[in-house]
Structures are given as structure tokens and as C-alpha cells.
Amino acid sequence: MVDIWNVAILDPVLNGLIALSQMLWSNFGLAIIVLTIVVRIILMPLTFKQTQSTKAMQALQPKLQEIQKKYARDQKRLQQEMMRLYKEAGINPLGCMWPMLIQMPIWIALYQSIMQALAATPENLILLSQHLYAWDMVDQAIPLNENFLGLKLSQPDPTMILAILVGLTMWVQQKMVTPPATDPRQQQMSSMTTMMMPMMFAFFTLSFPSGLALYWVVSNIIGIIIQYLVGGGWGYFSFPSFRAQPQTQTATQKAAEQPSKALKDGSEKKKG
């Protein structure tokens, strides 16, 4: 199983990354950025589908909240009504998860490749030798130049700048797709979960090689751009300097306008 993973996924990505570094003036930082962009472009159809799916889910929020209020005391009926709504809108509530899960092996390979290629310790360098192709380009690139923009890519960033960037970009990305809840308890929970992941990754950044953090930042920024383009704006994210209330209302209003369309589409599909 491990051999299949290495031969089919890890080794091509790893060698591609190293060769790319050699092509980009022996700059491994640039190679990480370029490869992240390339992979995200290749996975664009999946990302697009995921974003659309998330958007459709968001569009149903007002309607769902309405049902929730209406059947607050009848859980069984509530579930039935919710499922009916999803069915009519042609949405699988967990459908937006699949594109993400499909992308997972690619991200894992990228993650592993960065860790392996940097070969920070002598032991890592020995392990790296087991994964390299007999390409001149790869041979000449080893060991990689780990310096990039004042960072040592094989070591954690001591300045905390990367940790802040990782946390911030991830938080923005989360905020863009997290609808505001009407119930204060739900709102509290939602805020907590939105904060938890960025904080977790920011904490990881303090411990992991900055090459990985660079990959996370680039990946998040691309995610934000895709979300912005596909979602048609900043979604549920409001800039702190703006008036939060009107912005939120606008987003909610926008979402409120869409369930009828989603429902209409769903019923049309049904008819078809």
C-alpha cells in the first residue's frame, strides 16, 4: 500500500517539485508557490463544484432557519422537512465534502513532498534518496537551497509573521463561507469553530518548517480568490473597518433571495 502511494503519487509530486525548483533558479520557495498554483488550477473543476455546492447550501439557510423555528418542538418532523427541502433543491447536505475528500491525497502528497524535499536533517536526506528519479535536473538540485525571503524553509519562522498569515488567511476563507446564525448559542458555536481551525494551523506553523507554512498561505490565498470569483464577492466575510451589520444583512438578504431559485431549479429538475 505504501509502495503504491509512493510510486503513484508521492514520488511524481516530489520529483516534480525538485525539478521545478531547479528550473526556477534553484529557488525552492518559488517552486512551492508555483506547484501549489498549478495543483490548484488542475483541481479547479473540483474546487468549483465544491464552492457551488457550499453556495447552494448557504442559499438554503433562511429557509432552513424558518423550518427550524416552525418545527422546533418536533425533531422528527424537522428532519423530514429538512430532507424534503434538500431533495427539492437537488442538494446532498454532505455533497460539498466529496470534492474536498477527493483532493485530500493530492494535498497529502504535496505536504509530504515539501517535508521530504527539504531534508532538514542528515537522516531526512538519506530517506529522500529512496524517492528520487535518476534525472540530472533532480540530482543537481539536491540538497535544495532552503533560503527564501529571509526564511529558512526547513525551519519554523521565528518571527511569527507566517503564523499570523496562515491564521489570518484561513480565517478569512472560513468567514467567507460561514453564514451568520440567528440563534445566539449557534452564533457562539459558529464563531468558535471558525476560529478554531485558523488558530490550530497558526500554532502548527510555529512548529513546522516554514516551507509548509508558505504552502498553506499560498493555498489559502488561492482559495480566497476562487471563493471570491465563484461566490461573487466576499460572501459572509465583512471587513472589520466596515459596518458589520449592513454587510451581514446584505449577505443574508442575498442568500434569502436564492432559495426560491434553488427550489425552482430543483423542481424543474424533478419535472425534467
Added chain:
Amino acid sequence: MIKVKNLVRVVILLGVLLLVFVSGCMPGMDGGCSGAQAQGWSGFAPFNGLICFGSMEGSVITLSPQARSENKTFPAENEWIYAIKTATPGAACGAMCAPSSSASGKGIYATPLVVGDLVFVGTYTGKVYALNANRGVVRWIYPREGYDTVGAIVGNIITDGKALYFGSANGKIYALDALTGDFIWEFQTSSKIWTAPVLDNGVIYSGNYGGNVYAIAAETGREIWSIKIPSAVASSLAVKDQLLYFGTFDRNLYAVDKADGTTKWKYLAGNWFWATPVVRDSTIYAACMDKKIYAIEAAGGKEVWQFEGDSQMVSTPAVTDKYVYAVSEKGTLYKLDIANGKKISSISVNYTVYGNPYAEGDMVYIYARDHTVYSVDTVKNIITWDFSSAIK
């Protein structure tokens, strides 16, 4: 509604955790969650019937093979241990704060050097220790207290009897007074050095990861010549007569003229020559990470024989008059006929080995990654004793 929403979030969270932890910890990612830790792989330095090595726990240990074979309590007579003090980053916030990538590993890579009554040890934390060989107490430490360390020392320290010479991960080659530890000179190269220099007729030769090989005057630290090769220098250098030998990351074993660095020949193999080539008489014995041991004519680069083991050959073989003792990464010790490379016997310690074996008579000593020193009787083909370096 709440249930579905929470379910979605739980799935996202699990996915992220999967990405971070599983990707780092799955079997394909060798060496653990954040890559292989810097544990070290010291070989053995013999003196007065004892063997001295740097442990993966960061100690310098001197063993008496006689006492070990008699299963005496450590330390027996003449044996000692000296624990090198190292700061451990991340102690405040646990393992997550202790990156594998920094030079914080406690293990020792360089094989100790014994000269007279002193043992010299270079550490991965960038210090050189001079210890009394009989008692294991510190004579001097370089850099002095309060000064910055010199960068990770992975390659061995060499000496001409008066001065010590070594390369560091900061790209410098240092010369220190062996008696006092006083700084003599330093030479800045273009890139990181994880290998040992070699000394011949007052000239220090060293390669680095920038693909350069330098010839430096041992007396003054001045450059005599330098060459640039297409790939980084992977192995420490060996010298014999007029030629220097070293392996590179482009899978070649190079022979260059020590007078001016002109390439005389190169031998292409299937992977890196990471181990230091051993020159004996007119033949080079080179362990390669393509699982093979090569015997190559020193003068012309023509292959004499090759032997394939069960896994990568990372460590430098021990070569005697009759035999070549090579240890594979999987921990199999091969006893080969030096004349034709035919396997005479093999025995496994059943654990990964990166450190160089040391042969004395019929006995071969191996330090494996299970933190254990194995003594192998190569005639009876048995492990006669073992010793765990993980002692308090």
C-alpha cells in the same frame, strides 16, 4: 439542522486533522510525523583496547569490549560516559514545539577522534568537546561559554597532531589548537558542509553542498584551489597518492587530481555514494545507496567487482587485509572477500544502521538505530554482546 451543520464541521475538522497528522505520520512518510529526527550515527574510535563513540542520546561513551563480553555492570574499569548538555527547544510546549528541522538534535554524528590522552567530539549542536580519554572529563569546549555555536558538525574531526580541522553546517571549515581549543583560522565556503575534510601533506581538502571542492593550506587557512562540479558533494573525501576521491549527488564517484582539482575519472552508479570511499592498496571500496559495494581501480576507475546487499549501503565499510565488512541500512552485516567481493557470511542485527562499523580482528562493532551497540564475532557469525546507549 444543527446536527447536519455540526456533522459537516466535524467532517471538515477531521479532514484537516487527517491532512496534518495522517500525512505526516502515515507509513509513506518515513521517519515519523515531522520527518526523521536528528539522532546521529557516530562510528567508533579505538584506543587502548577500548572503543569510544558518540551516542544518539548525546553522550560520549567509552566501552571495554572485554568488560562487555563478561557482562559487567557499566561502567566497568576504564569505561566512562560523558553526557553533553544541550538545550531542548520546545520543552515548554511539548513535542509540537520541537521541530525536527533545527539543529537541536542531541545525537552525535561525528565519530570521536582520539589523540594521545584526549578525545575530541564534534556535536550536532555546533560545539567541539575535548575530553580526557581516561576519565571522560572535559578539558576544553569550543566555542567558549557565552559565544555562539559554530553550526551543526556532522562530519568527523581530523588532525595533524597539533590542530583540529572540521567542517560545519554554517559552511565554514575551522582550525583549532588541539591542546587548548583556541581558534586558529576559519575558511568560509559557499555552502553547508555535512562531511569531513581530509588532510594530506599540509593541505586540507573539503567538499560542500554547493558542489565545490576546496584545497586549503592547513597552516594558514588560505585557499589553494577550488573546483565546481555539477552536483553537491555527498561523501567525505578520501586521498591516496595523487588523487582525491568523493561521491556526489549526481550518483558519481569522482577522482580528481589533488594538485589542481582536474577530474581524472568518474564512475556512475545507481544512487548516491554517501559513505566515504575507502582506499586500500590500489583499490577503492565504495558503499553506494543503490544497495551495492563497489571495488574500483583507484588509478583508472575501472570496476573490479560489485556486491549487492539487501538494502541501501549508507555506512562506510570497514576494510581489512582480507575482508570488507559492510552493513546495509536494514542492519545486515556482510563479510566479503576483498579479492572478489564474494559473500563469506552475513548476519543481521535486525535494526536500521547508518553508522560506520568498526572491525578489530574477527570482531565487528555496529551501532544501530535501536540505540544499541552490537558486537559480532564474524568467525562464529554470532552476536557476542550488545549494549544499550540509552542509559542514565
